[in-house]
Every structure is written in C-alpha cells, then in structure tokens.
Amino acid sequence: MSRSSRSSAAIPFALAIAVALTACSGGGVHGKPGASGVRDPYFPKMGNGGYDVTHYGLTLSYDPQSKRLKGTAAITARATQNLSAFNLDLKGLDVAGVTVEGKVARWNRAGQELTVRPHDDLDKGETFRAVVRYSGSPETLTDPDSSKEGWLRTADGALALGEPTGSMAWFPGNHHPSDKASYDIKITVPERLQAVSNGELTSETTAKGRTTFAWHTAEPMASYVATLAIGEYHITRSTTKNGLPVYAAVDPTQAEAGTKVLARIPDIMEWAEYNFGPYPFSSTGAVIDRSEDADYALETQSRPVFPGAPDTELLVHELAHEWYGDSVTPKSWRDMWLNEGFATYAEWLWQEDHDGDTADKIFHSLYKGDYYENPDDNEAIWAFPPAKLSSAAQISDSPVYDRGAMVLHKIRQTVGDDRFYDIIQGWAAAHRHGNADTDDFTAYVEKMAPDKDFSEIWDDWLYGEGKPDHP
Template identity: 75%
Template sequence: MSRSARLVPLTAALLALALPLTACDGGVHGAPGGSGLRDPYFPKAGNGGYDVTHYGLTLSFDPARHHLTGKAVITARATKDLSAFDLDLKGLRVEAVTVEGRDARWSRAGQELTVRPHDDLDEGETFDTTVRYSGTPETITDADSAKEGWLRTADGALALGEPTGSMTWFPGNHHPSDKASYAITVTVPKGLRAVSNGELTRESTTGGRTTFAWHAAEPMASYVATVAIGRYDITRTTTEDGLPVYVAVDPTQAKASRDVLAKIPEVMEWAEYNFGPYPFSSTGAVVDRPEDAGYALETQTRPVYPGAPDTETLVHELAHQWYGDSVTPKSWRDMWLNEAFATYAEWLWQEDHGGDSVQQTFTAFYDGTSGDLDDPDAIWAFPPAKPASAAHVSEPPVYQRGAMVLHKIRQKAGDETFYDILQGWAATHRHGTADTADFTAYVEKQVPDEDFDAIWADWLYGDGKPAHP
C-alpha cells in the first residue's frame, strides 16, 4: 500500500498555536493513545487508547466537482487515561475538531489526525469526537495495483475500503479489530441514489438535493463500510423469512444481472443451512459498471460487484457476511480466515448443485489441473497464514490453499463434525474478531481425539507444496 506524506495545513498550524497548550488546568495525567496498532502488514492502520462504538457520518457530495463535505461524530470509550489520541484520515481538509463539545487542538502528519482534547480523558470514559472536513477524496492504489478508497464512477462515486481505503472518506480507527455501529447520511443531487450498509431509514428531497439515511446496527469493521452514489435501479424485496433485500443496479447492468441477483434468497437459505443463522438484519447487492471497480467486495449487508456477477461470486460475497464481516480478522495476517471460508463456500455450492465435489476441486488444485488458476504453482507461493507481504494478502494461497486447509480439516473430522465447526465458529465469534490461533484452538477443542499438528504445519504454516494431498 502506497503512503504519501501530507503537509500540515496552515489553518491547522494556526489553530494549534491559538488553542491552549495544556490539556487541562489540573495538569496532564494521561498519555497519548499512540498511532498505529502495529499490524503485521499495515502497521500505521488503527490507533491505540480507545475503542469506537459508533460512527455518525453526515456526508454531502457534489459529483460535478467531485467534492465531499463531511461531519463525523465518533463515539468511543477510552481504554487508558488519554491526553491525546489519533484518528486515521488520508487527504481531505480538516476544518474543526471538538471533543465532548469543546474545541480540541489537532495536527496532521500523513494519515494521522492527532487530537488533543481540552480535558484529559479517563480510562473507561465514553466520549464524542466531532470532526468537520471537506475536499476531494482520494483513490488509493494498493501494492497489488488494485484501486480502493473513493472511486470516481461514470455517474457518481463508489467507496471501497479493503484494506485501508475507508480513511479517504471519513476519520476513524481504521483497523479490522475495532468494530462499531454506523449511521450514514448522504446528500446528493436529485436523481442520484446514495446506497450504504444496513437499512434505509429516511429518504427526502429538498431544494434539488436528496438525502438518504442508512443505519447499520450490528458491529462493522470500517473496511466493509461503503457508500455507492449513482443512477441506480432499486429493487426492494424480502426473503421467505422476511429478511429485507435491497439491490441497487447500474442501469447498464440491469439485464445481465437480473437472473443471478434473483438467486439471492436461494443462496441465503442455502448459506443459513450450512453456516447458521444470518448475522445481520438485511442483505442485498450493489452492481456497478465493470470499469468502476476491478473486483467484488463483501461490503457488509450490501456486497459490491463490478458488473453482473456469476453465481459463484454471489455465493462467495454472501458467505463473507458470516466469515469476514461478522467474524472479522484481528489483523490483516488473518485474511485467510475470510477468503478460505468464502472460497470453500463456492466449492460447497458447486458440490450441492450438480458440479464437482469438493474433493474433486481439491484434487484439481493439488494436481495443478484446475482451470481457475493461470499459474498452477501460484497457490504454493507462501502459506495461507503467512502472506509474504501486504501486496500478497489477496493472492491465491490465501484463497484456494486456505480453502484446502478447511478441506483437510473436513477429511480428518468427518462431515458431521466439520459442519458443526463451520456453524460453531460463526456463532462463537459472531460480531467479534478472531485470529488464526483462535481458529486452530477451536478446531482442536471440537475434535479432541484427533491430532491436527500435521495439517497446521504442512498446509497452514508450511512453505511449499505439501508432500501428500
């Protein structure tokens, strides 16, 4: 992931000089929260000293100027005594910061917005920080050449956040280990739609501009938060169980997408049978033009697709709602816990719907005969639990070899216990976070009479191709 330094704006420097230099009249008893959580691949992502519980984002977007105006109200709990804390924000111009309604000093350095509240914050204290900001949001080019952040589209914009792109459109604690609820309100020119996560609670038009208010009550990592702005065709339906299904499709993709999107209720029913109760209060999809984004992403409750998806991609992104969105990795090293489960869901769907069995798919990857890889050796480049670098967290070993780890568990545990593991893992860490050590310990606890050491050593952590399939 590229990083570009940003000079402190003149207004920020003047404000820092104008406001008091001490945090409170009674002296400093806290300490700075710290920038970055030392993630193995994105060490500056996230921040220490606090836990966010809710984001209230009020956004206004002008597509003609590609200009965003925002107000973020961030509710958090201090996890230590704090004299200052950091928020991640890349680009954009900060206009004002308050903490608990009082002006706060602040400064900028790269992606770090450092906030010094008027009064120190006590450990355990819940506090609100309000940041007003504006400007042209940035698009980030990842180390693997993928685009994320705030993407320009033919008729609006699309915000995609994996792994660090959400910091281009709102300030926050942008690491998957800190999840929160969200209220996202977006105002756009009349005729455009603004689609986000969760449920649409309000839509109103005044003075040629329309406001859309969305609410996501269940905890969400910032990288799966999204805003999609454009001239979408909107479909609102429900599954047989009454789950709301909200689908937004670019008109150019409507015909090609119709049949596959009609399968959402069927896929949801199949997924609940295999993975357990759905963890969220709505589902759906956003389908943009292929040139708007180069990849699909499991944005929570409303996956984004670059053009009409095929059925396997639909299954993959909906499976992520359990594995990745509800059970979220503690760090980006644990990315395989997202992608292996979603990839294995594709294999299970094929097995259950007249395609190859999972064993046949597994064997094809091991033998190098699968048509899904341009380079048959790519899946052996590094072990799933140890991506080579930040540029490799979305490469074949994380997906296909990770799915092969799950199949090795299935072979040893047996089908009945394996499905118990799939459902139990999702239930045990529902709306939480987990890492690879949590997963291996969970599997061993569910199957205490079997030894999984060879699977972990050869398939999960080992270099190269295991000697035996």
C-alpha cells in the first residue's frame, strides 16, 4: 500500500514537469539544425539537409547601370526532420531580413551559408515558407575548371548561369541538383531591355520606365539550370508541329546566324521525341547572346543558352539535355556522365540520321585516336573513367563527354538497335522529372536486357582506368 501511494503521487508530478517543459519549448519535439551540406563528393558545401524545397518565388529588380540586384526569395519547403535551424546557399549579396511562416527569424552568414533560425521549431513533415530579402552586386564565380558562372555582366545587361554552383550568386536556395522545385521568377528591368528566363512568360507590364517580366516553370527544375538573361534581344515566338511553344531570344549582333540555326528547332524536337520519347517540358527555345558573354553553352531548362550562334550539332546537344540532365537529373555531381554522355551520343545519332558519319564510325575513330586534329585531345579521352572522377575540376572534361558516349555505344553494340532505343526512352520515362545515379542506370540496363552480360562494359569502359584493350 505504501509503495502504491508513493507511486501514484509521483506520476502526476512527472506529468506536470513534462507539461511545463512542453509549454516552454513552444510545443512539439525539440528540433535540431539541418546539415549545412549534402556531402556531394565534389561540392560538399553545396545543398543543405533537413528540408526539401518545392517552390521558389523570386521577385527581382536589376539595374545594369549600377549593377545592383534587389530581390525577395519566397521559398516553400517541407521539413524532412524536426528543425531548429536550416541553411540556404547564398554567395555574396546583403541580406536585409528573413521571415519563416510570417515571423521574423534570426540569421547569420558564414561564407556561402545563410543559417536561418525560425521563431518556432519546424516539425518533420511540416510545409513552411521562408522569405529572404536581399540586395547587392551579384558575383561572377570561377569554377574549379576555371570557367566563369554565376552572374555574368554583359555589354547591355547580365546573364545568370548556374552549373555547377553559380545560382547561389543571385538567389538563396538549396543549391544541389538533388533538390528540384517549381519556379516563378518576376524580374523588373529598364523598359528598353528584355528579361528572359525558364518556362513560360505569363505577363509583361511596363510602368514608369521599367518593364516587369513574369516567368513560370511548373515542372521540377534543379537550380543549376535556372537562368536569367537581361539585355536587348530579338524575340521570336513559334510552335513545333505538335503545338509546343518555342520562345527564342537572340542578341542583335547574332540575329542573322542565330535566326537561321534556330529555325531548325522544330525539326530537331521532332527527331528528338522520336528517339528519346515525349518531351518532358511545356515549352522550348533558346537564348543566343554574344560570344564574349560566356565561354560555354548551357542546357538551362526549356531554354538553353549559347554564346554566339551555335552550329546544328551543338543545338542538338543542348536540346537533348532537356531529357538527359534537366528531366532526368543526377543525384550528385559524380554522375555528370549521365548528362554529357547522353547529349554527346545524341550528336552522333543526329549525324548518323542526317547523312553524316555513323555513331559506329565516330566510336572507332575516337578509339583509334584520329578523331581530333590535336593528338592531346584524343589522348585526353582516357585520362580517367567517366563514372570515377577524382576532382570537381573534371566534371566537364573529355572522358565525361566522349567516353561517356562510348559507354552508350557499347551498350548499343551489345543489345542491338531495337532494345537500345527501348533502354534510352525507358530511362527517360522511368526517371522523368526525378534524380538518378550511375547505379540506377546500370541496374536499369541490366533489367532491360537480362540475357546480356554487361560486366566488361562496366568494368572496362565505365569504371576502368586507361584505355580498354578492345573497342
């Protein structure tokens, strides 16, 4: 009886303590900070843990004369753990304030990390809205391979390019390809200029000498293929044979050559859909800027960017990325060959189907070492395996492109044309608007051709060091 009476007195006391602690904490389970990176093998600081972004609403204003950008980023996300704090990637720019769920949040900066501490902890599974107000002169970043990205100033405006890390130069976010989201980008510029972005132009309004362009991207998009092109452009609007909108912006200095090559977009899209399956987005097109504005083309989603008018093969390459890279996006930067190998092989297939060299001839020319005029370029193909990079500086090197395409040709040789096209179309369909890695791909190929042995291809061509013994 005495034991029972002591026990019954202790239970209410313990409950009272628990209630008091819960009241002090504001309710729910105590959260912990989300990770400041997703441990990408080549860019470990990029991306953040603890949440998944579903939508970015960017309201921006840019003045090319003062070179200043003013922005508000409204980020809708879902907590994947109980969160007391979370990080956003933002390089440079000055933060004026942050709110989470309408309440002022504490924040601090350390390098590219903007750490946000909400007024109340966020529960796992909770959808929340964070708003960041910022401004400043956006930075041009230098990649590990020495190329320029981020915010590139041009003669008449600016060009925002994000692969692999540049998008953090113009808006805060979870800047890793594994976290894709929809976008609304509203940008105000002087009225003599255009502002072009991804997706569809939903409105264009002018007032007090400035024009606001509103762009909407409904399909999931990785931040590295978000773009913003500000300048004087000739704008053309058309449709493909099946009614897909085509929106193209061409710098006046590139008008003659650019208009000629862009006229091929409908034919290329028809060919690409026949080979790769249904187009994954609701519009297409291109931005052609001056050759000095960037030193590479980029597969920015639904609207690839080119420095100067591209040739047909480069246009094919970047449009093929809409399937392989933009829709089926790598889980990490280790898997870049799944982007570039496919897009390079698309060039080979285009040549094969349009009275050029066959893919098999290109493959053997690369293997023999007489494809490029410069012997060093031929030798560079064998510097490392396409799925086994040793540093971030290698993600745009020749093995990722050429040897990646050779892996696909080896698969085609093994399974035959009919099953090969089933594989590349099925791969695009199976991971449409998602993320995938090399293990996913090899497993998919083996599933689609269970009667074939791919061990030599994986061991020698995909992961093997040096040049394989046999073509």
